Amino acid sequence: MKELDEIRNCLIEMKNISSLMIDLALSSVMYNSEEIAEEVYLLEEKVDELTLKVKKLALKAAKQLEDPESMLSVIEMANINEQISDSAYEIADIVLRDVEPHPIIRKIMHDVEEEIGRVTVHSGSILIGKKLKELKLPSKIGVRLIAIKRGNKYIYNPSSDEVIKEGDILIAVGAGIDKLRELSKAEEDEEGEELD
Incomplete structure (x- = not known):
């Protein structure tokens, strides 16, 4: 059934987005x-859209099933x-409302070793087309891409064959976020910057 395939794809995307949102919100x-907080806001709107879509698809699918109540678990998962x-949205809202977190919150978060960053790939960057x-970003500069935002779409856990494009927003974790920022700029600004 077409609706069930669409529901499955929506739920997978929702799981990926909500996981990414938690990381970004804490960061x-x-x-x-x-x-980064504003990125969480944008993702929250996307989850709202997907939730509504799943509910509509579930109601449509329920009409064609012998056991329509089985769709209740799908709606509950959404x-x-x-x-x-x-919840991630509310965490990020602390930053946008300019609320100063208690020192213990920052202490807990600084105990987490991995930094998360959002980096835009600019025209002329040596990353483009590769x-x-x-x-080999994990081994060369110590970052792992968890998502790429391309226009309004997200590529979660991008494959090793994914090609970086101008304008991509790279969402990465690791100690080399600053180095990734350098590499994402135009080559003339990099003074011959290389990956190694």
């Missing part, structure tokens, strides 16, 4: 980053993912 507080995204497997 936005840790680094007091409005830019609701749970939406609650997770709402596959992730060519760049």
Whole structure:
């Protein structure tokens, strides 16, 4: 049934988005980053859209099933993912409302070793046109891409064959976020910057 395939794809995307939102929301507080907090806001809107879509598809599918009540668990799963995204949104909202977190919150977050960053790939960057497997970012600069935002779409856990494009927003974790920022700029600004 077509609806069930669509529901499955929506739920997978919701799971990926809500997981990413938690990481980004905590990072936005840790680094007091409005830019990352705003990304959480955008993702929360996407989860709301997906939740509504899943509910509509589930109601449509229920009409064709012998056991329509089986769709209740699908709706419940969508609701749970939406609650997770709402919680991430509320965490990020601390930054956007300019609420100063208690020192113990920052202490807990700084105990987490991995930094999360959001990096835009600019025209002329040496990253453009290269596959992730060519760049070897984890071993060369110590970052792992968890998502790429391309226009309004997200590529979660990008494959090693994914090619970096101008304008991509790289969401990465690791100690080399600053180095990734350098590499994402135009070559003339990099003064011959190389990956190794």
